[in-house]
Structure formats: C-alpha cells, structure tokens
Amino acid sequence: MKKNIAVVYGGDSSEYVVSVQSGKNVYQNIDQEQFNPWLVEMKNSTWSVMLEGQKIADVDKGNFSFTFGGQTVKFDFAYIIIHGTPGEDGILQGYFELLKVPYSTCGVHASSLTFNKYFCSNYLRNFDIPMAKSARLMKGTAIDADLLVSRLKLPVFVKPNAGGSSFGVTKVKTLDEVVPAIEKAWIESDEALVEEFIEGKEFTCGLVKLKNETFIFPVTEVVPKNEFFDFEAKYTAGMTDEITPARISDELTHTIQQLASRIYDLCNCKGIVRVDFILRDGQFYFLEVNTTPGMTATSFIPQQIAAMGQNLKEMLTLIILDEIG
Structure with a gap:
C-alpha cells in the first residue's frame, strides 16, 4: 500500500506566498507511482487538505489525519515546506515528534537554532567560521x-x-x-x-545528507540587479542572474562545499539545507543557514539538483524513503 505524504505549506509569516508556490512544486514532484501526495495548508489555527485549489477536509490535529470519501487517511510522512514560522523554527517539528510522524527537515533544536540568525552566528563563531560582526x-x-x-x-x-x-x-x-x-x-x-557590511559576491550551496549517502549540490553565484538580494531580486523574473555552477575555480568550489558541509554537521541539520555566503578576497563569509529553502520551479535548490544531473522527483523520493523505508 502506498504511503500518504503530506506536503505541508503556508505558515503565519510574510513568506506565506512563497511557501504556496514551493508547496505546489514539491507536490507535483512527489512520485505518485510510489506515494499518495496530499497538499496540507496551515494558516494560523486552520489546517486544511487542499485538492485543485479547494479545501476538501480539515486536518485532525490529534493524530495528523483527515477524513475523505468516508475513509480516514493517516499521514505517514510530512514534507515541510513552510518558510518562516511555524515550519522553520522548530514548532511544527515538535508537533511531529510528539506524534512520531517522520518529517523532512531539521529537528526541533537545529531548526530553532538556525532560524535565529544571531544565535546561529554566535554558535558558529566558536568553530572559527568567518562571518560579519x-x-x-x-x-x-x-x-x-x-x-x-x-x-x-x-x-x-x-x-x-x-x-x-x-x-x-x-x-x-x-x-x-x-x-x-x-x-x-x-x-x-x-x-x-x-x-x-562585507562587500563581495554572493554564493549559495545546497546539500542533503541521508543515512548512507551525501549530496553536496553545485554552487550558485547570485548576481542581483538591485543593490542587494532583496525580495524583489529573489522573486521577480529577470531581476537576478543565478549562475549554476558558479563562475569560480574548482578550488573555491571545493572550499565552499566543504564549508557548507561542516556547517550542516555543526548545526546537526537534516533534509535539504542551503547555506549562503559572501566571497571577499578569496575567503567565504557565512551569511545564514536556510533549513527550509525555497522549492519553487525557479528556486536555487531545483536549479542545483538539475545542474548535478538529477531531478527533483528523484531527490524527494530518496529523502522520503530515507525516513520511512
């Protein structure tokens, strides 16, 4: 019997609109020959199962299930694609831990640490990770x-x-x-x-570490046409040149990939994570860890996976099977 996969999107922050697009893209790339994907929208206290843009059921928060067509559907796995609270800060992770529902992202502690930029930066300073004051x-x-x-x-x-x-x-x-x-x-x-302010070029590197396999994705060079990589530059077509693989040497590519991998381990990350850096005078300065990075069709992570010669559907399947077998 195919497992039921909840693609959980929405959230309570300004990033809701981005999460909606990420959720749709993840949902479309869940392998329906192996799994039954469902879209679950969380907005404040309302949790809804959505089908073709329409609500078909309320989620039973007591056991993370819903009733549809006279049948109770229990979710076997949650793919969290909420940017911001409660999906990126550890709150939703705690809920799934209590219910023993496997999920795609970092755990409670890693999520809460990385979501707080100040705490995360000061933690990583202890390990001599270069960064701005x-x-x-x-x-x-x-x-x-x-x-x-x-x-x-x-x-x-x-x-x-x-x-x-x-x-x-x-x-x-x-x-x-x-x-x-x-x-x-x-x-x-x-x-x-x-x-x-550290003047330099911005680069970002995604990666995921599974139980028996590690994927460190090709690096993306970010060249915004605005003064910096603001919301408009991120989500308006033509406002940023995103170059994957980045136009840097093999040596610098190896350096940033290994630094991203080290930060992943230091923060005890899980699932797909993206780490952002500024390159100045041959040194990469840490900006932040994104534990629920954008997954829209044009986001960095799908670009990097494609540049690696794989596709998003294959990667999502590996992540799900790594948790539920």
Whole structure:
C-alpha cells in the first residue's frame, strides 16, 4: 500500500506566498507511482487538505489525519515546506515528534537554532567560521544609532533576526536611516539584527545528507540587479542572474562545499539545507543557514539538483524513503 505524504505549506509569516508556490512544486514532484501526495495548508489555527485549489477536509490535529470519501487517511510522512514560522523554527517539528510522524527537515533544536540568525552566528563563531560582526536589538528597546555605527561602520545591513526571503531587510548608508530600518525589521520579528557590511559576491550551496549517502549540490553565484538580494531580486523574473555552477575555480568550489558541509554537521541539520555566503578576497563569509529553502520551479535548490544531473522527483523520493523505508 502506498504511503500518504503530506506536503505541508503556508505558515503565519510574510513568506506565506512563497511557501504556496514551493508547496505546489514539491507536490507535483512527489512520485505518485510510489506515494499518495496530499497538499496540507496551515494558516494560523486552520489546517486544511487542499485538492485543485479547494479545501476538501480539515486536518485532525490529534493524530495528523483527515477524513475523505468516508475513509480516514493517516499521514505517514510530512514534507515541510513552510518558510518562516511555524515550519522553520522548530514548532511544527515538535508537533511531529510528539506524534512520531517522520518529517523532512531539521529537528526541533537545529531548526530553532538556525532560524535565529544571531544565535546561529554566535554558535558558529566558536568553530572559527568567518562571518560579519553584528548586534541584536530587541523590539521596543532604545536605539543608539551612533554606537551601532561606531562599532559596525557604514554601510550596514539591518534585517529581522528570525525570518527569510529578505522581508524587512535594508541596506543602511547613513546614520539617519538606522532607526527607520530597525523599526522596519521589527515588523517582521521581535528582534532586529544589525550586521557589518562585507562587500563581495554572493554564493549559495545546497546539500542533503541521508543515512548512507551525501549530496553536496553545485554552487550558485547570485548576481542581483538591485543593490542587494532583496525580495524583489529573489522573486521577480529577470531581476537576478543565478549562475549554476558558479563562475569560480574548482578550488573555491571545493572550499565552499566543504564549508557548507561542516556547517550542516555543526548545526546537526537534516533534509535539504542551503547555506549562503559572501566571497571577499578569496575567503567565504557565512551569511545564514536556510533549513527550509525555497522549492519553487525557479528556486536555487531545483536549479542545483538539475545542474548535478538529477531531478527533483528523484531527490524527494530518496529523502522520503530515507525516513520511512
């Protein structure tokens, strides 16, 4: 009997719209000869099973099942593709752990660590991972712009400490812009991160480690036409050149892949993860770990898998079978 696979998308953050597109693409690439895929939308407290854009059932949160056509369908596996809370920060992972439902992403601790950029960066500093200096400001606290600028210099990046897809991110060039940028970041997160600006080219490397096999994907070079890789650059066609494999030497390619692999292990990651870097003067500086990276048809991960000579359907099958056999 084929296993029932829940492709869980949606969430409660500004990244909902991206998650919808990622969810559709993952759903379309689940091998229906081996599995029964179902789309599960989570939005606030409403969890719905969707079919052709229409709700067909409510999810029973007591055992992660639903009733359809007079039959109870129990999910055997959850492919989590929620960007942001509650799918990327460990909350949903805790729910599945309690129910003993296998799932695709990092566990509770790794998810919560990597979702908090400040905590993750400070943890990785202990292992001599190169990265920018930063400061964290809790929502509502007094902002000393002069002190921040004296410590980090201008320009700086201001971003939400918990979140992704470049919502609420500002490149700050003047002292007067510091406070408005932090307040903008606080809209997305209760914590704002102010980071030293490292000038260089951006690169990203995806990977997944299964029980008996590791796939470190080809590296992508990110060349935004905007000043930096903001939301518009990420999700507007033609606003960014995404070059896979990246135009760097074999030596630098090996360096970034091994660094991404080391960070994956240090953070105790699981499932497909993407690690972002800036290259300056021959050294890669860590930006962040994405434990639920975008999976739209044009996202980095599907591009990298294709460049590796495989397809997304094959990779998803390996990930599912690695958890449920």
